[in-house]
Amino acid sequence: MSENELVSPGAELGFEEEYEAGEGVYIADGKIYSSVLGERVIEGRTIGVKAKKKLKNLSIGDVLYGQVGMVAEPVVALIEVLAPKKKDAYFPSNSDYCSLHASSLKRGFVRNIHDEIKIGDIVRAEVLEVKKTEVCLTTNKNNLGVVKAFCTKDRAVLEMKEGALICPLCGRNEIRKVSDDYGKAEV
């Protein structure tokens, strides 16, 4: 792997014993992974990833809507911030990416983020942390989480029925970390 190689979220960068974790990375099971899409940067013993897209104008506590662009198992999802449609949410420029780590997804331990959120899902999330190279989101509140999800088999929009997410086409019952108003947000 060359110094300025472009890496995706979830890319394995090295071992915790080799490097110090810098910006844009996370540690799982002693290994260091990228949590953003960007360039790998090593400075001394510190390894980090410089995000390719600049994240502007986001502050802690801002609420936004985003679409899950990628799930880098087991611990991070990349959220593409959506253009504004509603007044109650704050939106930065289009095509900004933020990351949602499993530890901020919901109360309790999430073994694999893919069990709770899937590519294409629309989420309402709050900005938890703004770093130089990474904006971290949380969905760990009742009003946050998936507001619209699609069947993994046929992509139909899942419907909430008696507390379960059901596909109207094939009848599948799927699991998500949903917001308490699932299906009602105009997204």
Ligand SMILES: [Zn+2]
């Ligand atoms: Zn279905």
